[in-house]
Amino acid sequence: MAVYLDHAATTPMLPDAIAAYAEAMSVVGNPASIHSQGQEAKRMLEEARETVAASLGCDPIEVVFTSGGTEAINLAIKGLYWARNDAGPGPGVSTLPKPRILAPGGEHHATIDTLEWLERYEGAEVEWLPLDELGRIRVDAVEEALARDPDSIALLTLIMANNEVGTIQPVGDVAALAARYGVPVHTDAVAAYGHLPIDFAGLRRESGSASAGLLALSVSAHKIGGPVGIGALVLSRAATVVPLVHGGGQQRQVRSGTQDVAAAVSFAVAAERATAELAFEAERVAALRDRVIAGVAAAVPEATLSGAPDAARLPSNAHFTFPGAQGDSLLFLLDVAGVSVSTGSACQAGIPEPSHVLIAMGRSEQEARGALRITLGRTTTDADVDAFLDALPAAYAQASRAGLADRATRLGR
Amino acid sequence: MKVLAAMSGGVDSAVAAARAVEAGHDVVGVHLALSRMPGTLRTGSRGCCTIEDSMDAQRAANLIGIPYYVWDFSERFKLDVVDDFIAEYSAGRTPNPCMRCNERIKFAALLEKAIDLGFDAVCTGHYASVVTDADGNRELHRASAWAKDQSYVLGVLTTEQLAHSMFPLGATPSKAEVRAEAAARGFSVANKPDSHDICFIPDGDTRGWLAERVGAEQGAILDRTGERIGTHEGAHAFTVGQRKGLSVGVPTPDGRPRFVLEVRPKTNEVVVGPKEALDIAEIAGSRYSWAGLDPIASGIADADADGIASFRCEVQIRAHADPVPAMARVAAQGELVIVPDEPLNGVAPGQTAVIYVGTRVLGQTTIDRTVSAVPVA
Numbered sequence: 001m002a003v004y005l006d007h008a009a010t011t012p013m014l015p016d017a018i019a020a021y022a023e024a025m026s027v028v029g030n031p032a033s034i035h036s037q038g039q040e041a042k043r044m045l046e047e048a049r050e051t052v053a054a055s056l057g058c059d060p061i062e063v064v065f066t067s068g069g070t071e072a073i074n075l076a077i078k079g080l081y082w083a084r085n086d087a088g089p090g091p092g093v094s095t096l097p098k099p100r101i102l103a104p105g106g107e108h109h110a111t112i113d114t115l116e117w118l119e120r121y122e123g124a125e126v127e128w129l130p131l132d133e134l135g136r137i138r139v140d141a142v143e144e145a146l147a148r149d150p151d152s153i154a155l156l157t158l159i160m161a162n163n164e165v166g167t168i169q170p171v172g173d174v175a176a177l178a179a180r181y182g183v184p185v186h187t188d189a190v191a192a193y194g195h196l197p198i199d200f201a202g203l204r205r206e207s208g209s210a211s212a213g214l215l216a217l218s219v220s221a222h223k224i225g226g227p228v229g230i231g232a233l234v235l236s237r238a239a240t241v242v243p244l245v246h247g248g249g250q251q252r253q254v255r256s257g258t259q260d261v262a263a264a265v266s267f268a269v270a271a272e273r274a275t276a277e278l279a280f281e282a283e284r285v286a287a288l289r290d291r292v293i294a295g296v297a298a299a300v301p302e303a304t305l306s307g308a309p310d311a312a313r314l315p316s317n318a319h320f321t322f323p324g325a326q327g328d329s330l331l332f333l334l335d336v337a338g339v340s341v342s343t344g345s346a347c348q349a350g351i352p353e354p355s356h357v358l359i360a361m362g363r364s365e366q367e368a369r370g371a372l373r374i375t376l377g378r379t380t381t382d383a384d385v386d387a388f389l390d391a392l393p394a395a396y397a398q399a400s401r402a403g404l405a406d407r408a409t410r411l412g413r
Numbered sequence: 414m415k416v417l418a419a420m421s422g423g424v425d426s427a428v429a430a431a432r433a434v435e436a437g438h439d440v441v442g443v444h445l446a447l448s449r450m451p452g453t454l455r456t457g458s459r460g461c462c463t464i465e466d467s468m469d470a471q472r473a474a475n476l477i478g479i480p481y482y483v484w485d486f487s488e489r490f491k492l493d494v495v496d497d498f499i500a501e502y503s504a505g506r507t508p509n510p511c512m513r514c515n516e517r518i519k520f521a522a523l524l525e526k527a528i529d530l531g532f533d534a535v536c537t538g539h540y541a542s543v544v545t546d547a548d549g550n551r552e553l554h555r556a557s558a559w560a561k562d563q564s565y566v567l568g569v570l571t572t573e574q575l576a577h578s579m580f581p582l583g584a585t586p587s588k589a590e591v592r593a594e595a596a597a598r599g600f601s602v603a604n605k606p607d608s609h610d611i612c613f614i615p616d617g618d619t620r621g622w623l624a625e626r627v628g629a630e631q632g633a634i635l636d637r638t639g640e641r642i643g644t645h646e647g648a649h650a651f652t653v654g655q656r657k658g659l660s661v662g663v664p665t666p667d668g669r670p671r672f673v674l675e676v677r678p679k680t681n682e683v684v685v686g687p688k689e690a691l692d693i694a695e696i697a698g699s700r701y702s703w704a705g706l707d708p709i710a711s712g713i714a715d716a717d718a719d720g721i722a723s724f725r726c727e728v729q730i731r732a733h734a735d736p737v738p739a740m741a742r743v744a745a746q747g748e749l750v751i752v753p754d755e756p757l758n759g760v761a762p763g764q765t766a767v768i769y770v771g772t773r774v775l776g777q778t779t780i781d782r783t784v785s786a787v788p789v790a
Contacts, residue, residue, distance in 0.1 A: 329530060332482055353485070402529035411521045411574055 003339045003387040007316060007377030008163055008191060014225040014270055014378075021227055021266035031259050032250065045261045048268035055271035056219065056234055057199035064233045064251045065264055069190035069220030071244075072233035073110040075255065076186040076216040077101070077157055079241025081118055084154040084184070086242070098154040099125045102145050102183075104137040104169070105360030107159050111188055112356070115157075124154070128360075134308040135167035135361050142174055150181035160198075160217075163191035164344045164357040164373060165307030166317025171214070172206045179213030184239065186216040190231075194224035194274040195282060195314050200234050215239035221263070225378065226270030230263040277378075285376045286315035288385050292374055293318050295389040300396050306358060306371070316377060321363065322370040325399035330372050333395035339388050342373045414533040416440045416579060419519055420474060420481070422466030424595045424602045425538025425582060427473035431598055432581035433536045434477055440536070442474035442481040445523060447490040448613065469602050476599055484526070486518055493517035495613055499626050505676040506763020507652050509566070509732075510611055516569040524577055534579045539563045541774075542583030543575055551575040553704040553774040556583045565732045568767035568777035570704050623649050632681030634661055637674065637690060637789045648681045653761035654691055661685065674785070692756035692786035696730075696766055698778030701749040705775075708743070713770060720744060726768045726775060728753055730760050736769055749778045756786035 004012070013021075029041030046060065053060040066072045085096045103115055105128045118124035129141050137158060146153065156178050161168045175185045185207075189198055200217055207213025216239055220231035235241065235254065247256030274281075296303050296318070306319040322330060327343035334341055344355040354368035374388065416438040418430035434440045444467050467483060474481035494513045501508035524535045540556035541564040553575055556562040570578065585591055588607075595603035610617040629647025636642050643661035645651065650658065655673040665671060665687075672691055675684035708714040714724035721744050727736035728751050739753040751766055760766075760783050767777040 328482070328484055329526070333530065335480070398530060402526045411525055411571070 001338075003384045005374045005376065005380070005384060005388055006340050006342045007380070008223070008373065008375035009342060010222050010228065011225055011377040012379055013222075013227060013266075014273060016273070017226050017266045017269040020269045021262050024262035024265040027261065029261075031261055032248065041261050045259055045264050048261075048264035051268035052232055052264075052271045053234075055198075055275040056193075056217065056232075057201050057203075058217075058234045059201075059237070061252070062200070062234050062236060064235050064255050065259060065267075066231045066233055066255060067229060068222075068231040069188070069218055070110040070231075072218035072220070072231045073108070073157075073186075073188055073190075074114050075233050075241060075244050076218055076235070077111065077114045077155070078118065078122075078244060079254070080155045080184055080186060080216065080239065081122065081124060082242035083240040096123050098152055099123055100149075100153045101126045102129060102142070102153060102156040103127070104129045104131055104158050106131050106135060106162060106164075106357040107157070108163055108188055108190070110190075111157055111159070131360050131362075133362050134312070135162055135165045135306070135357065136308060136312075137169050137174065139170065139173055139177065143177055146178060146181040146183060150183060153181070153183045155184045155186060157186040157188070159191070160187045160189040161192035161196060161314045161317075162307065162357060164355055164371075165319045165361070166191075166314035166375075167307040168192070168196065168312055168314065172203055175203060175207045175214040179207035179209035182209070182212045184212055184215045186218070187214065188218050190218060190220045190223060191314065193219040194278065195285075195316050197278060200236075204236060211238050216241075221267040221270060224270045224274040226267040227263050230260060230267050232267075281378060282315045285378075285380065288376050288380055288382065289315060289318050291382070291385050292376075292388065295385070296320055296392065299389060299393045303396075304367075306361070306363075316375050318374045318376075320372050320374075321358070321367045322372060322396060322399070323367070324403065325370050325396060326402065327369060327371045329399035329402045330370075330395055333398055334388070334391055337391035337395060339391050341388070342375070343371050344373055414438045415531060416534050416536050417523075417527040417532045418442050418479070418536045419523060420444050420470035421538070422463075422469035422473075422602065422605075423538065423608065424592060424600065424605055425540075427470070427477075427538070427600050427602055428591050428595050428598070429536055429538040429579075429581045430473070430479065431477045431594075433579060434479060436581070438536075440477075440479045441532070442470065442477070442479050443523070443527075444470045444481070444483045445490075445518065446483050446485045446487055447494075447518075448487055469605065473600050473602060484523070486522055489522045490514070490518055490613075493522075498611075498613075499623070501763050502623055502649050503627050503678055504763075505648065505678040507761040508763045509765055510613075511732075512566050512569055512765055515566055520567075520570055520574045520578060524574060528577065534577045536579040536581060538582055539567055539580050540582050540585070541567050541580045543578055543580060544773075551705050554583070555769070555772040555774070556580075556585070558585055558587050561585075561588050563732070564769075564774050565729055565765075565767050568704060568765065568774050569702060571702055572705050575705060620650050630681055632683065634659065634683050634685055637684065637686040642685070645683050648676050648678050648683055651676050651683050654759040659683075659685060687787075690785055690787045691758055691760075693753075693758070693760045693783045694756050694786040695750060695752050695784035696728075696757070696760055696780050696782075697748045697750045697784075698766065698781045699748050700781070701743070701776060701778035703776040705773075708741075708775060711775070713775070724770075726751075726770050728757075729767045729769065730757060730764055730780075739768070741768055748781075749776075751778075 029037035031042035031045045049060045049063050053063045084098045115126045160171050171187050178185045203214045215236045217234040222228040243254050303320045303322050307313050354365045355371050358368040416433050418440050420426045420442045471481050494510050498510045540561040542554040544552045544554050555564045614622045627649040633641045634643035634645050651673045671685040674686045674690050708724050714722035716722045723742040726741050728739040729736040737753050739751050741751045743749045762780050764780050765777050768775045
């Protein structure tokens with residue numbers, strides 16, 4: 001059986017989450033219906049919401065279920081941007097009051113593409129903040145951008161932990177800083193969820209401001225053993241967002257549409273397990289990750305670990321660049337050897353491009369092409385790590401022979 | 414053998430991959446990403462390079478039951494095919510980008526990577542045949558279905574490349590049969606239109622595409638004697654043999670139409686003249702190659718005292734042109750010169766002349782210069 005080391009793409013559903021999903025799917029009743037069956041569905045839904053809220057340290061009313069992380073991120077960023085610019089442009093106002101959005105480079109495409117869309121169609125001015133060579137946002141650059149006319153800023157968004165290189169961002173510090181300037185913050189916690197403790201209320205208290213600082217946080221169920229197709233936006237009571245979809249007014253009028261009870265129930269099972277086992281699993285998985293890092297260093301000394309070291313990176317993430325080899329060659333050879341890894345984030349139709357995260361960290365396109373991401377999860381064992389480390393040396397040797405795409409060809413005239 | 418099936422998302426490469434599997438090979442499907450910014454959906458007769466095409470290829474691979482990957486050759490493709498195309502046009506020549514792609518990408522960059530990663534051969538859906546002679550030498554031959562024969566665009570392959578090439582469609586009687594086979598196999602691409610246009614020019618507007626990249630400057634239109642008879646809006650917009658778009662105010666003395674005879678990019682001049690001046694008596698090129706053994710080793714020609722080998726052959730100057738009988742001669746170092754028995758029409762520098770002996774592709778040259786059959790009066 002294939003050794004699965006691509007848990008950041010998606011991780012196996014928990015058997016309990018599958019069972020709960022199947023069972024809940026057989027329950028008839030729209031949670032918005034008034035009759036008893038509707039009430040039963042509503043009970044199941046709200047219990048699930050409470051469990052998910054507990055896993056994120058927020059109130060149940062603050063959990064808005066979405067179709068996944070991407071929708072949650074879109075809703076937070078577009079919704080906050082529109083709400084903050086509700087006043088204009090209007091009569092006598094030629095420009096938007098708050099066109100600026102701050103975001104670090106190297107965000108997930110759900111964020112990047114949303115921001116680029118706002119720039120193109122909604123008059124936003126996005127300021128990409130620099131990352132250091134380990135992928136960390138530079139807090140001094142954040143402060144500089146915030147201090148420059150803070151009233152013109154609609155929001156700041158940043159990833160909690162990078163999905164490719166695993167670097168953890170100082171979300172609490174940045175949110176506190178933004179709060180001082182009255183700027184709302186959204187964080188994309190999709191990659192962090194289930195691997196780092198998330199305490200929304202705690203982060204809000206750190207911010208020290210009711211209406212600014214951390215107001216929104218996005219997660220997805222399938223990264224923690226729940227089903228694909230459901231995620232959540234944690235939206236503070238203090239936050240106002242303009243909805244993306246309109247209809248029946250479900251979920252605080254923020255996200256219309258019949259709510260998916262079965263998916264929420266299954267999500268809740270996964271959220272409860274992830275929270276209960278987080279401390280134990282984080283330690284167990286970090287030890288396996290450290291074996292991966294040490295093993296790669298021993299087998300391929302010229303490989304470079306990307307991202308921050310030790311406690312400053314996700315316990316589940318190991319990411320390397322292999323000089324002289326292409327990531328897609330390595331991926332292919334490891335796949336043939338029965339080991340599933342990734343070159344970075346899954347991309348459109350599998351068409352690879354050099355990682356924008358590594359580029360944002362100051363690495364060259366050449367280096368970025370040799371990227372390989374190994375991500376671990378609940379089902380990962382020592383035997384999986386052994387299988388990867390056994391297959392790597394031969395794969396690297398062969399991929400190095402295949403070399404880089406831009407060298408001159410030797411066949412032909 | 415371990416075979417890499419290059420899968421464009423079209424019907425031919427899908428059926429070729431399926432046949433390679435049935436021939437007992439260990440096959441992996443690979444789609445070449447040739448653009449950093451692929452279009453999402455297929456448009457018109459572009460046959461590759463969109464995400465829809467990549468998905469078509471993947472679905473075919475799924476049905477065949479082989480692993481499937483996308484490999485990125487966008488940078489190499491830009492350098493070796495797109496930039497080359499622009500440079501050739503800028504130099505007044507008429508290049509064939511599909512041949513360049515076969516020569517530099519499919520049977521060079523891709524084949525080399527495949528060999529390095531442990532494959533023995535690359536399989537494509539080209540209509541052509543590789544034949545091994547009694548001594549084990551590889552020869553490239555026309556497909557048995559001459560109407561679909563694509564040996565012309567493979568004329569650039571060398572012995573070494575042929576040794577690692579597999580064309581399972583070479584013996585197929587017709588395209589209809591390939592489509593029927595695809596339908597029987599359940600491939601969604603069974604009725605996908607054939608591709609004709611240059612894949613990297615989205616709307617098929619080659620002139621407009623080039624104008625954006627080459628830039629256009631007014632220049633002189635000259636007659637064959639060198640007299641200026643008009644002005645053009647940019648030499649790159651003209652190819653040899655073209656009649657339309659020549660805005661020369663003065664009519665010819667005999668009232669007959671003018672044709673483009675020559676494009677001189679360095680001086681930004683276009684030379685025009687009567688149709689018969691397009692008849693070419695001789696073509697020559699120094700960038701030639703042999704698809705297998707050379708003519709002497711093949712026993713087709715003997716070298717004379719000066720080391721020059723002359724032989725009868727047929728020459729074909731476009732993918733769908735008819736081959737015409739010709740005499741070819743080649744010096745050990747120097748040009749390959751081809752003299753057709755009857756003058757050829759519509760030959761431009763930059764085009765490729767492929768020479769055949771019967772069904773066998775002997776080799777090719779990129780045309781550097783031509784000699785008109787009608788001297789300047």
